[in-house]
Amino acid sequence: MDKQKIVAVDAMGGDHAPQEIVLGAVEAVKELDVKVLLVGREEILTSLLEKESYPKEKISIVPASEVIETGEVPTSAIRRKKDSSLVVGLNLLKKGEADAFVSAGSTGALLVGALTIVGRLPGVERPVLGTCLPTLNGFTFLVDSGANVDCKAKYLEQFAKMGSVYVQNLFGIENPKVALVNIGAEKEKGNALTKEAYDLLEASGLHFTGNIEPRNIPYGEADVVVCDGFVGNTVLKLSEGLVMSLMKIIKSEITQGSYKIAAAMLKKPFGNIKKRFDSDEVGGAPFLGLKQLVVKAHGSSKAKAIKNAIRQCCIFIETDVTGQLREKMAEQNEQEEA
Amino acid sequence: MDKQKIVAVDAMGGDHAPQEIVLGAVEAVKELDVKVLLVGREEILTSLLEKESYPKEKISIVPASEVIETGEVPTSAIRRKKDSSLVVGLNLLKKGEADAFVSAGSTGALLVGALTIVGRLPGVERPVLGTCLPTLNGFTFLVDSGANVDCKAKYLEQFAKMGSVYVQNLFGIENPKVALVNIGAEKEKGNALTKEAYDLLEASGLHFTGNIEPRNIPYGEADVVVCDGFVGNTVLKLSEGLVMSLMKIIKSEITQGSYKIAAAMLKKPFGNIKKRFDSDEVGGAPFLGLKQLVVKAHGSSKAKAIKNAIRQCCIFIETDVTGQLREKMAEQNEQEEA
Numbered sequence: 001m002d003k004q005k006i007v008a009v010d011a012m013g014g015d016h017a018p019q020e021i022v023l024g025a026v027e028a029v030k031e032l033d034v035k036v037l038l039v040g041r042e043e044i045l046t047s048l049l050e051k052e053s054y055p056k057e058k059i060s061i062v063p064a065s066e067v068i069e070t071g072e073v074p075t076s077a078i079r080r081k082k083d084s085s086l087v088v089g090l091n092l093l094k095k096g097e098a099d100a101f102v103s104a105g106s107t108g109a110l111l112v113g114a115l116t117i118v119g120r121l122p123g124v125e126r127p128v129l130g131t132c133l134p135t136l137n138g139f140t141f142l143v144d145s146g147a148n149v150d151c152k153a154k155y156l157e158q159f160a161k162m163g164s165v166y167v168q169n170l171f172g173i174e175n176p177k178v179a180l181v182n183i184g185a186e187k188e189k190g191n192a193l194t195k196e197a198y199d200l201l202e203a204s205g206l207h208f209t210g211n212i213e214p215r216n217i218p219y220g221e222a223d224v225v226v227c228d229g230f231v232g233n234t235v236l237k238l239s240e241g242l243v244m245s246l247m248k249i250i251k252s253e254i255t256q257g258s259y260k261i262a263a264a265m266l267k268k269p270f271g272n273i274k275k276r277f278d279s280d281e282v283g284g285a286p287f288l289g290l291k292q293l294v295v296k297a298h299g300s301s302k303a304k305a306i307k308n309a310i311r312q313c314c315i316f317i318e319t320d321v322t323g324q325l326r327e328k329m330a331e332q333n334e335q336e337e338a
Numbered sequence: 339m340d341k342q343k344i345v346a347v348d349a350m351g352g353d354h355a356p357q358e359i360v361l362g363a364v365e366a367v368k369e370l371d372v373k374v375l376l377v378g379r380e381e382i383l384t385s386l387l388e389k390e391s392y393p394k395e396k397i398s399i400v401p402a403s404e405v406i407e408t409g410e411v412p413t414s415a416i417r418r419k420k421d422s423s424l425v426v427g428l429n430l431l432k433k434g435e436a437d438a439f440v441s442a443g444s445t446g447a448l449l450v451g452a453l454t455i456v457g458r459l460p461g462v463e464r465p466v467l468g469t470c471l472p473t474l475n476g477f478t479f480l481v482d483s484g485a486n487v488d489c490k491a492k493y494l495e496q497f498a499k500m501g502s503v504y505v506q507n508l509f510g511i512e513n514p515k516v517a518l519v520n521i522g523a524e525k526e527k528g529n530a531l532t533k534e535a536y537d538l539l540e541a542s543g544l545h546f547t548g549n550i551e552p553r554n555i556p557y558g559e560a561d562v563v564v565c566d567g568f569v570g571n572t573v574l575k576l577s578e579g580l581v582m583s584l585m586k587i588i589k590s591e592i593t594q595g596s597y598k599i600a601a602a603m604l605k606k607p608f609g610n611i612k613k614r615f616d617s618d619e620v621g622g623a624p625f626l627g628l629k630q631l632v633v634k635a636h637g638s639s640k641a642k643a644i645k646n647a648i649r650q651c652c653i654f655i656e657t658d659v660t661g662q663l664r665e666k667m668a669e670q671n672e673q674e675e676a
Contacts, residue, residue, distance in 0.1 A: 071526060135583070136587065149530075183487065183567075183568055183572065183575070186409040190568070191487035191488045213575055214575040214579060215575040215578050217576060217579060218576075218582075218584075229521075230528070230569065231568065231569060234519070234572055234573065235576060238552035238553060238555060238573060239580055241552060241557065243584060246556075246580075246584055246611075249474065250588075254604050256607075258603075259603065259604060262599075262600040262603035265596075265599075265600035266600050269588075269592050269594075269597055272591060273587055273591055
């Protein structure tokens with residue numbers, strides 16, 4: 001039998017914490033072969049758990065009296081709030097008491113905390129958030145989807161390398177196509193960052209296919225699309241907002257007068273489309289380049305998203321994403337030094 | 339009677355030049371009270387025009403033997419190709435032989451050419467491209483939608499000022515709401531550029547409503563949304579790509595089997611929605627902050643888009659957008675100096 005997988009969850013982070021986080025953990029342990037450590041205010045968590053029925057041995061509470069709020073400056077919050085759910089959770093990971101840590105709290109605080117407590121893999125300058133974006137023919141893996149808002153070209157090259165290792169290992173895509181998000185297809189186009197990154201990517205040994213214009217991202221022309229975290233988060237969040245608002249526009253157009261009947265007939269296919277673009281179905285984005293497994297769940301995560309983030313952790317643990325990255329990044333560093 | 343409006347059009351710029359540009363000019367003079375100067379290779383343009391019927395006195399050809407290609411470095415292209423359609427067209431504007439210039443060619447070359455030949459309004463550091471994005475409740479004006487890919491915070495403040503003057507004058511929106519595109523709602527969020535720009539916008543005297551997250555842009559919470567040209571172009575182009583790809587997904591989902599009948603009944607409302615997001619309906623984006631009127635048409639412009647860009651020029655000429663901006667930017671400079 002495999003070793004029991006243990007996922008620590010920040011019960012206090014996110015817009016719907018702690019209620020929805022607790023419910024997500026409950027759903028997860030019912031469905032999955034996993035043990036969850038809920039990190040947060042003991043009394044609140046105890047009272048929330050008391051209302052639920054689930055295999056009791058599969059959820060434990062790890063007390064943490066403080067909460068890092070979304071508006072706080074990450075570095076000082078991590079330093080001051082030693083007993084926050086985020087810091088306590090990351091320490092569980094460090095001490096080997098958990099295999100993964102999930103938080104729907106502040107991305108900045110999670111990144112700073114992870115860097116400080118868990119640390120980077122050798123050779124990695126900046127860990128990166130990677131997110132699967134739905135496309136016409138499947139998905140594309142977006143790095144950085146929001147961790148590093150000010151980047152050097154060198155970071156983008158590393159994001160591309162880590163993204164490639166990730167999609168190759170997790171999805172079995174051989175020699176994944178990597179493209180640089182840019183506002184023009186030609187090499188000469190873009191800003192100072194993309195121009196420099198283009199040259200590095202071209203010389204990287206990756207399967208670099210050149211620039212991808214944002215309009216083409218939804219068509220799935222590349223397996224990995226690379227950009228800084230500001231642009232990546234813009235791509236991610238605008239996609240969500242646009243799909244949702246477009247569905248609203250469609251709904252308001254086709255539920256008027258004589259179209260109502262036709263609209264009613266199409267409920268099922270529209271439901272399928274919505275599901276395809278529902279970020280809750282994925283649940284979380286892994287930080288690539290850390291020594292251990294840290295997963296960022298969407299700030300607006302409800303129970304389903306948390307459950308799916310925990311499910312993702314289980315897959316990451318099984319496929320040993322961190323170990324694979326450690327190996328590949330070390331290999332590449334050796335090659336560079338040679 | 340008003341003075342005859344004259345619009346110079348770069349007949350050689352864009353993916354579908356010169357054919358579609360010529361057709362757009364023909365449609366424009368048939369519909370609008372405008373004279374068009376088609377700038378480009380005389381023989382080709384003459385032979386294309388010969389096939390069309392239109393009031394002959396309303397289109398003239400202005401010969402230009404060279405073409406600036408999209409991959410060329412803007413500064414050297416403008417310097418070298420004195421007889422390019424772009425340079426010749428901008429010179430028509432400068433000499434007062436045209437009231438506006440439209441090009442679907444390279445944005446970079448158009449910007450550099452306009453700066454060199456037409457020049458900036460006093461007090462403006464960087465002219466900016468502004469584009470109307472469709473939203474749930476109407477539209478939002480995006481500045482910069484692609485002209486300045488590397489920005490200082492000071493530029494963003496000026497983009498916001500020019501954008502405000504523009505929507506106030508052209509659409510009569512009093513005290514327009516201005517928001518900064520950022521990856522978090524809180525003031526502390528974002529990259530180095532947005533953090534600095536936030537402070538400037540807060541102190542600007544504009545109706546600044548704070549950060550807007552990309553997911554909320556389609557909901558139309560602000561009249562003007564401000565960002566650098568790289569992020570703005572990403573927002574613009576990703577929106578186009580996503581809407582088109584989502585419509586494709588919907589089409590493939592609802593034209594299967596038993597849904598076909600319902601789908602057929604909904605052709606009209608879906609047509610309306612597509613039209614609402616069709617950039618060809620708008621046709622062009624003005625450069626704000628130049629001494630004269632220069633309009634960038636989409637690189638993929640076909641005849642309809644060119645016609646609509648010429649239509650837009652007529653509105654800009656009538657409402658004297660340039661004069662209004664000249665006045666307001668001068669006023670603001672005086673206030674700053676006082």
